[in-house]
Amino acid sequence: MENIYLLMIVALAILAIADLVVGVSNDAVNFLNSAIGSKAISFKTIMIIASLGIFFGAVFSSGMMEVARKGIFIPEQFMFSEIMIIFMAVMITDILLLDFFNTLGMPTSTTVSIVFELLGAAVAMALIKIGASETETLADLGNYINSDKALMIISGILLSVVIAFSVGALVQFISRLIFSFQYEKKIKHFGAIFGGIALTAITYFIFMKGLKGTPYYDDLKGYLTGNELYIIGGSFVFWTLFSQLYSSLFKKNVLTFVIIMGTFGLALAFAGNDLVNFIGVPMAAYHSFEAWTASGVAADSYSMETLAKKVPTEPFLLFIAGGVMVLTLWFSKKARTVTETELGLARQDEGQEKFQPNALSRGIVRFSTRISEGIGAVLPASAISTMNRQFEKPALAKGMKKEDAPVFDMIRASVNLMIAGVLISIATSMKLPLSTTYVTFMVAMGTSLADRAWGRESAVYRVAGVFNVIGGWFFTAFSAFIAAAIMAYIIYLGGPAAIAILLFFAVVLLVRNYITYKKKSSLNKEADSLKRAESSSIQGVIQESAENIAAVASRSNKIFNDAIIGLSKEDLKMLKKSKKGTTKLTAEVEEMRDNIFYFIKNLDESSVGASNFYITALGYLQDMSQSLEFIGKASYKHVNNNHRKLKFNQTRELLELQQEMENLFTNIKDAFTNKDFEAIEILLQNKEALMAKVSEKVQKQIARTRTEESSPKNTSLYFSLLMETKDLAEAVMNLMELYNKEYDSKVPVPETATH
Structure with a gap:
């Protein structure tokens, strides 16, 4: 029997390493986003600073392991065999849950997940014990569970969400009124004071939250307790003087130093306090x-009252855990995905939105707009004008690409780090439970709102995104509780065999999620993804967009082929592929159209013709994607609804058209890939013949309908496909005519660089 528990300890150790990887992938968003979004320092420097913070925080985190031992349940009420079931259920559930959120790219709380998993598994085990007892009833559940602790955590979640958002919005609004978006001049006059306030807040945060629970905290506690005001006052004087000297001597922006310190402080606190979420349970199981x-x-x-005693964590194990966390930070691509979600919701400018609006987000935006209009009607016009000037965003620097610009400026990044640090420190000093993920995310959302990053163009999408993330947090708590309880019950019933099956199931799911994520990532970076034009002349746009046209031709060919061949074979899988391909193509064309504003703004006075060319070309691309979308949807709907198969003659004629379109798309792809623009003239010579073939097939179907056709659905589909194919060919030929007209054969085509 002892061998079974030894194997469980080994399994828990492996699960701990896996949990460290998936946990850091999710929580990296907490301390990386402000620095990454502001681009105040290079990405490599950000990673080095965060790595140092994580490593020191992990190595000095021995005092934070108690939550897994006695924070949620009462250990003396459980036997060793029961405790091991609880711990095994918790770890399997935690890895699967966090990996699920990482794959979706949604930030969630590792603290909330581990707490509710412990609660769920412990409740399940307690109910099993109560059910087996002749004297105990459901009313005795409180003897097993620290219900007060669970209620404190739930209330802490709700409070932290509201307070973090409100305080972040208020402080950012005041900061922007003082500094405006043209903060470079004002930072010279007020930068020292702002730096003093921000660095004092971050210093207090590092001592109160980052060092709490470390072996050194007990030595420092006597100096810190009761002297908070002296520490804050002394820090403010020191950091204000430091900020002034830093700006004067080094001629550098003090906000850069604030962002460096804030990133280090949040990483230190994350590792020092959240490490319990990843290895606390396996350590408790080992002890x-x-x-x-x-x-x-x-x-x-054997009663587990020994868990009620405080046991220091082995430094060597903390050292290993710190190393695993640092390596994960550097190599986990899923961490970048989670980071992109928050940066997308917080970015200052418009662009492609990840989330779709819903009734709730529309209602809130509509209500907020009315409130804003009401306030505007009450305030003096001069006050509104002054405020609006402070919120005027600077134009993108000439020559800077939109994707190279910071997501938000250093003022907002500094406020994010400062406010998150202060709120976490205050909650720690008041012994209030909260999640660092919730606080950092909601502060970032509050500062985005105050900074007018959520304008009329993007607010409905951003608000929907925030509610999606918050909904995910509550889903985390609920699903963690239910899943861990079910896992514990399965392990109780099945014993070692159930553990082996669940572990195998977990490995299969992790591998499957990894493969799915890998495929999704490769699709996002596929070679034929469309790229925005950056050139300011017609000839430049022609050269730049040649790859786009080649990509559209290649993808249109595949989409059209899948739709027509899938319809002829009644192959739903092929038709689904066609629909998916069209959806992605349409989204990319839409994104390029959304970028027209920035493209035109970047042009000089002599390049207006380039904008006309670019807009017209995009219009034809949109016509193509709409025709392909109709063809794909109509074909899929017909087969999916089990309507009659097309007749032999109809299928043959559609396949003939498919072959004609395939030849056209292949020739276009070759011409634009090789930038052989003279070949366009040859392609255009086939236009009349192609249109005539479509018209001929329409006439044949009219004749068939009058004499032999008996299926209205078939007739309707066939006519629709013919007319939409004609529109598709028309859009393609119009695009070719545009390129043929504008291309100047006298301009030499630049040779492709060889390496």
């Missing part, structure tokens, strides 16, 4: 195993 083996008592008779 339980040690105590049980030394006792000589049977596993189902």
